[in-house]
Amino acid sequence: MSFQIFLQTIINGLFTGGIYALVAVGLTLIYGVMLILNFAHGEFLMLGMYISFWAFTLFGIDPYLAAPLAALLIFGLGALIQAGLVQRVLNSHPLNQIILLLGVSTLTIGLVQFFWTAEAKAIHVAYETSVVTVMGLRLVVPRLIAFLSSLFIAIGLFFFLQYTKVGKAIRAVSQNRDASYLMGIDVKFIYLLTFGIGAAVTAVGGVLLTPNYKMTPNIGQQFSVIAFVVVVLGTMGNFIGAFFGGLIIGVVEAFAGYLLGGDVKIIASMLIFILILLFKPAGLFGRRNA
Numbered sequence: 001m002s003f004q005i006f007l008q009t010i011i012n013g014l015f016t017g018g019i020y021a022l023v024a025v026g027l028t029l030i031y032g033v034m035l036i037l038n039f040a041h042g043e044f045l046m047l048g049m050y051i052s053f054w055a056f057t058l059f060g061i062d063p064y065l066a067a068p069l070a071a072l073l074i075f076g077l078g079a080l081i082q083a084g085l086v087q088r089v090l091n092s093h094p095l096n097q098i099i100l101l102l103g104v105s106t107l108t109i110g111l112v113q114f115f116w117t118a119e120a121k122a123i124h125v126a127y128e129t130s131v132v133t134v135m136g137l138r139l140v141v142p143r144l145i146a147f148l149s150s151l152f153i154a155i156g157l158f159f160f161l162q163y164t165k166v167g168k169a170i171r172a173v174s175q176n177r178d179a180s181y182l183m184g185i186d187v188k189f190i191y192l193l194t195f196g197i198g199a200a201v202t203a204v205g206g207v208l209l210t211p212n213y214k215m216t217p218n219i220g221q222q223f224s225v226i227a228f229v230v231v232v233l234g235t236m237g238n239f240i241g242a243f244f245g246g247l248i249i250g251v252v253e254a255f256a257g258y259l260l261g262g263d264v265k266i267i268a269s270m271l272i273f274i275l276i277l278l279f280k281p282a283g284l285f286g287r288r289n290a
Contacts, residue, residue, distance in 0.1 A: 015143040017250020018150035022205040024230035026198035032237030040105040042224025048206030078199025146208035235283030
């Protein structure tokens, strides 16, 4: 492998990893605040892709310009699911939570198949094959836009959590729910807001994928598995860990795809997942007793 190919593979991995990071950030945000694993998380990404597709097909809206619409709609859907379903099982046995969210996932996929069939759909835009060459490195424009957008959203969300009143309330609830109650924080509202934000961020990740990926009702499951790997790698509930974990997995998959072929690159992610669970179960950014 030449140095040029080495750098190109890293860039390709970072571009893909940016989407992984965005999806994982939404997942780890929900877990960090509510201590619940959202097994329907990938379906928010899938719905974001379909919203972008229909906005483009019916109204001619550029896929990237459909991101605010997808974020708004999926935020509302996420808030509705949290208030109507998830809130009722927060204090239940974890198995009840898992079954509920798996049911939401299955129902969502089934409804999408019923209304729009299981046939793969794609968006074709004028710039989908555009390439910018920098110092001999080929930067595919849609992937570059997706990566920069993911980075911008992640940084914006980080500052929102760190420096706004609502963001500090979210962090307070994630640290101690009972103390937050005593301090006058509306914990139920924070749960609803957090679930909605996590869903919306993931939907935007789906929108950013649309110029590069064909969409099917099951595509969310693929990204959901990777998101869980990323979250475990970066430590459950750790925002920064999830972001960098996504970039790491993206680069690992890029090298695995180059060396072993695209069809088996998922093996590299699963191998990392197993090794992390065996030797550092708290994740790269966590302590053993975390």
